[in-house]
Amino acid sequence: MTRLCERRRRANPGSSPTPRVGMARIVEPPQPIIIGRYTLHYMTVTEVPSHAREATLPAEASPAAYGSAEREPARRLSQLDALEAESIQVIREIAAELERPALLFSGGKDSVVMLHLAVKAFWPAPIPFPVLHVDTGHNFPEVLAYRDETVERLGLRLEVASVQDYIDDGRLRERADGTRNPLQTIPLLDAINEHRFDGVFGGGRRDEEKARAKERIVSLRDEFGQWDPKNQRPELWNLYNPRHRPGEHVRVFPISNWTELDVWRYIEREDIPLAPLYYAHEREVFQRDGMWLAVGPVSQPRDGEVVERRLVRYRTVGDMSCTGAVESPAATNAEIVAEVAASTLTERGATRADDRISEAAMEDRKKEGYF
Amino acid sequence: MSTTTTPYAAGLGERGLLRLATAGSVDDGKSTLVGRLLHDTKSVLSDQLAAVERVSRDRGLTAADLALLTDGLRAEREQGITIDVAYRYFATATRSFVLADCPGHVQYTRNTVTGSSTADVLVLLVDARKGVLEQTRRHLAVAALLRVPHVVVAVNKIDLVDFAQDVFERVEASVAAVARELGVAEARAIPVCAVDGDNIVDRSARTPWYSGPALLELLESLPPSEDVEAESFRMPVQLVIRPQGAAVSEEHREYRGYAGAVAAGVVRVGDPVVALPSGQQSTVVGIDLGSSSLPEAFAPQSVTLRLADEIDISRGDVLAAAEGAPTPTQDIEAVVCWLGDADLRPGQRLLLKHGARTVQAFVRTLDGVLDLDDLHAVPAESLSLNDIGRVTLRLASPVPVEDYAVSRRGGSFLLIDSHDGRTLAAGMVGATLPSAPPAPIAPEGDEDFDI
Ligand SMILES: Nc1nc2c(ncn2[C@@H]2O[C@H](COP(=O)(O)OP(=O)(O)OP(=O)(O)O)[C@@H](O)[C@H]2O)c(=O)[nH]1
Ligand SMILES: [Mg+2]
Numbered sequence: 001m002t003r004l005c006e007r008r009r010r011a012n013p014g015s016s017p018t019p020r021v022g023m024a025r026i027v028e029p030p031q032p033i034i035i036g037r038y039t040l041h042y043m044t045v046t047e048v049p050s051h052a053r054e055a056t057l058p059a060e061a062s063p064a065a066y067g068s069a070e071r072e073p074a075r076r077l078s079q080l081d082a083l084e085a086e087s088i089q090v091i092r093e094i095a096a097e098l099e100r101p102a103l104l105f106s107g108g109k110d111s112v113v114m115l116h117l118a119v120k121a122f123w124p125a126p127i128p129f130p131v132l133h134v135d136t137g138h139n140f141p142e143v144l145a146y147r148d149e150t151v152e153r154l155g156l157r158l159e160v161a162s163v164q165d166y167i168d169d170g171r172l173r174e175r176a177d178g179t180r181n182p183l184q185t186i187p188l189l190d191a192i193n194e195h196r197f198d199g200v201f202g203g204g205r206r207d208e209e210k211a212r213a214k215e216r217i218v219s220l221r222d223e224f225g226q227w228d229p230k231n232q233r234p235e236l237w238n239l240y241n242p243r244h245r246p247g248e249h250v251r252v253f254p255i256s257n258w259t260e261l262d263v264w265r266y267i268e269r270e271d272i273p274l275a276p277l278y279y280a281h282e283r284e285v286f287q288r289d290g291m292w293l294a295v296g297p298v299s300q301p302r303d304g305e306v307v308e309r310r311l312v313r314y315r316t317v318g319d320m321s322c323t324g325a326v327e328s329p330a331a332t333n334a335e336i337v338a339e340v341a342a343s344t345l346t347e348r349g350a351t352r353a354d355d356r357i358s359e360a361a362m363e364d365r366k367k368e369g370y371f
Numbered sequence: 372m373s374t375t376t377t378p379y380a381a382g383l384g385e386r387g388l389l390r391l392a393t394a395g396s397v398d399d400g401k402s403t404l405v406g407r408l409l410h411d412t413k414s415v416l417s418d419q420l421a422a423v424e425r426v427s428r429d430r431g432l433t434a435a436d437l438a439l440l441t442d443g444l445r446a447e448r449e450q451g452i453t454i455d456v457a458y459r460y461f462a463t464a465t466r467s468f469v470l471a472d473c474p475g476h477v478q479y480t481r482n483t484v485t486g487s488s489t490a491d492v493l494v495l496l497v498d499a500r501k502g503v504l505e506q507t508r509r510h511l512a513v514a515a516l517l518r519v520p521h522v523v524v525a526v527n528k529i530d531l532v533d534f535a536q537d538v539f540e541r542v543e544a545s546v547a548a549v550a551r552e553l554g555v556a557e558a559r560a561i562p563v564c565a566v567d568g569d570n571i572v573d574r575s576a577r578t579p580w581y582s583g584p585a586l587l588e589l590l591e592s593l594p595p596s597e598d599v600e601a602e603s604f605r606m607p608v609q610l611v612i613r614p615q616g617a618a619v620s621e622e623h624r625e626y627r628g629y630a631g632a633v634a635a636g637v638v639r640v641g642d643p644v645v646a647l648p649s650g651q652q653s654t655v656v657g658i659d660l661g662s663s664s665l666p667e668a669f670a671p672q673s674v675t676l677r678l679a680d681e682i683d684i685s686r687g688d689v690l691a692a693a694e695g696a697p698t699p700t701q702d703i704e705a706v707v708c709w710l711g712d713a714d715l716r717p718g719q720r721l722l723l724k725h726g727a728r729t730v731q732a733f734v735r736t737l738d739g740v741l742d743l744d745d746l747h748a749v750p751a752e753s754l755s756l757n758d759i760g761r762v763t764l765r766l767a768s769p770v771p772v773e774d775y776a777v778s779r780r781g782g783s784f785l786l787i788d789s790h791d792g793r794t795l796a797a798g799m800v801g802a803t804l805p806s807a808p809p810a811p812i813a814p815e816g817d818e819d820f821d822i
Binding site: 079093120122214216345364 | 616
């Protein structure tokens with residue numbers, strides 16, 4: 001578990017003068033434009049160079065090559081810095097506006113990045129809300145161990161809503177296909193009610209799935225936890241409004257605008273420790289529905305499914321019985337970044353059997369209150 | 372652990388984000404164009420494309436309907452329209468893009484306002500056969516009011532007018548006339564065929580008379596819109612950070628920081644700042660981002676500032692450069708895009724959110740609504756859903772607003788229903804509507820005369 005030990009922080013992640021890729025620009029100071037009898041203050045006048053692409057510097061060019069002698073290098077945030085800034089603003093705003101928020105933490109990479117951003121948002125104060133894990137009972141043991149270590153290291157309060165408990169006492173029934181991801185909704189909603197959480201941070205990203213692509217950053221849920229995608233609240237500028245009636249709550253997605261590649265580049269940049277199964281390792285697996293499933297207590301090969309030892313890693317972690325591994329030799333963050341950048345499949349397409357059930361599986365689950 | 376980056380990753384790290392929103396009337400081809408942009412830049416992964424092809428085939432189409440890449444809701448697919456904004460992401464060698472594909476239908480204008488409010492560039496689609504429609508005008512008015520920094524006009528379905536230059540030029544001229552009336556300084560037009568991809572990523576051989584750039588070329592070359600160097604520093608305080616409890620280490624027991632997102636300008640250690648509305652001054656002694664200390668911060672970074680003096684600052688206050696700080700006011704004149712289902716009337720009480728502060732607001736007067744036919748303000752008793760109107764508000768306590776024309780973040784606000792929390796309006800401080808029938812349109816290149 002060396003990954004969990006060393007932590008290297010970039011000295012000044014935000015302050016490095018981020019070069020703009022070679023573009024000439026002529027921006028006149030904004031002046032009110034007066035037409036006829038009325039004034040509409042309006043925008044900068046821009047002149048567009050016709051062949052910007054040719055002016056592009058190669059990626060290896062040293063930072064010094066970007067700035068010009070006469071002009072101070074423009075202060076522009078890099079993509080990751082811009083995403084980080086937006087996410088931190090969202091986390092702070094919701095924490096300030098709501099009384100009892102909680103952060104969904106599964107130990108998966110997206111929730112880990114979200115938690116890392118929350119640490120930055122409140123530093124040096126501790127995160128001022130608890131984390132909530134909706135435990136399917138079908139977890140990878142490495143992920144549970146990672147979850148507990150992280151909670152311990154950051155001094156967080158962990159609440160667990162257990163799907164297994166619901167199945168044991170009959171409130172939920174196991175599905176025919178055995179997957180428990182869709183079963184998380186009821187325990188999640190009950191936990192929200194029980195703890196009177198008025199806002200729940202989730203690590204959902206818009207690039208994951210087409211229904212998620214429609215989500216607001218701050219998204220209202222009615223008293224039944226339902227999402228109404230046809231009647232979403234407007235979300236303007238960076239002014240977030242989580243107000244709601246008693247009984248309703250909001251789901252908040254601070255990393256909405258991050259892609260899988262952004263997540264991995266950020267994990268690499270910030271050196272964020274992750275559960276080891278995200279990195280290449282040998283594992284006993286068998287093939288089902290075109291995916292490599294791990295051999296484990298809840299995922300046993302059926303007749304005709306052959307167990308093999310393969311070098312694999314996980315792109316997502318979820319219910320072990322239906323989350324597939326991908327064959328990969330990528331053992332470091334840098335190698336994973338390169339692999340994700342070259343991937344021809346989405347992470348869910350590659351690894352989630354439950355998303356393949358129907359075209360609108362995710363939308364339907366989200367409408368019922370799923371994360 | 373290895374920390375070397377691959378050349379690809381290193382190249383990615385240096386790019387900025389450009390946020391693009393689509394607009395235009397229903398069925399003008401916005402979603403198809405976004406799908407085309409994604410498809411032709413090889414940004415669609417094979418399982419997504421396979422899913423879209425499968426659905427298209429099931430519907431008896433011969434080619435993949437690329438609009439399905441963004442029209443992801445069941446109801447959207449049933450009706451073949453966009454209902455709410457879909458966000459998609461793609462990158463080229465020089466830029467990363469956030470695409471917000473907005474609906475065209477008038478009923479969903481509030482979603483288009485949502486998508487446009489954060490856009491750096493609005494791509495306005497116009498059907499070459501239909502030209503400028505009411506929604507075209509409404510969306511252009513919204514773009515003008517929101518001051519979306521760049522507007523690009525895609526004259527679409529050019530295939531259906533046989534790639535005729537004169538049709539393109541007629542549409543281009545009529546959009547330009549509306550743009551000029553609304554004060555949009557630049558609205559460059561491109562003839563495109565979204566279904567086939569003409570002039571989207573590559574220049575088309577079917578429009579030999581058009582010598583300008585393809586859409587992607589233009590998007591890649593747009594200059595960044597904000598110039599933080601030219602702005603004066605502002606930061607609404609979201610939280611006061613005072614670590615408490617046993618877990619806090621000795622060195623941070625005395626920590627007191629003001630957390631927020633820089634809304635405008637640059638702040639450096641040593642800068643004098645003023646807290647608003649109190650007017651108390653202090654000096655910045657530290658800027659923190661997580662556990663690292665920075666010598667300076669600029670918009671839109673999220674940071675925590677430490678000050679030399681223990682002055683009274685709480686959530687909702689604004690920290691501003693000591694020089695030229697705005698004067699807090701209780702009286703606001705503004706243009707609002709009304710997004711509520713129930714009408715807005717004078718005398719109403721609402722909440723107003725500006726930066727990190729929410730105050731009560733009273734609607735004193737309604738000073739006019741934009742008539743979308745001839746693009747000027749007419750008197751009105753009330754504002755209905757999707758109306759653009761001018762209002763005068765009285766606030767329960769002073770707020771340091773600025774003209775939206777000067778600062779997008781400093782001049783924008785929300786109106787909120789205090790009972791159920793609904794967001795009712797997008798407001799722009801100090802914006803105006805054309806107040807009389809428009810004067811005859813000035814000829815091109817002649818619009819800088821003063822009256
Ligand atoms: N012939 C032709 N048809 C097009 C073109 N672009 C789009 N269409 C068709 O126009 C119809 C509407 O396209 P969409 O992309 O869904 O339109 P939209 O603007 O996104 O519509 P809303 O989002 O509902 O406002 C579809 O049938 C498209 O195939 C084009 O360039 N040429
Ligand atoms: Mg559409």
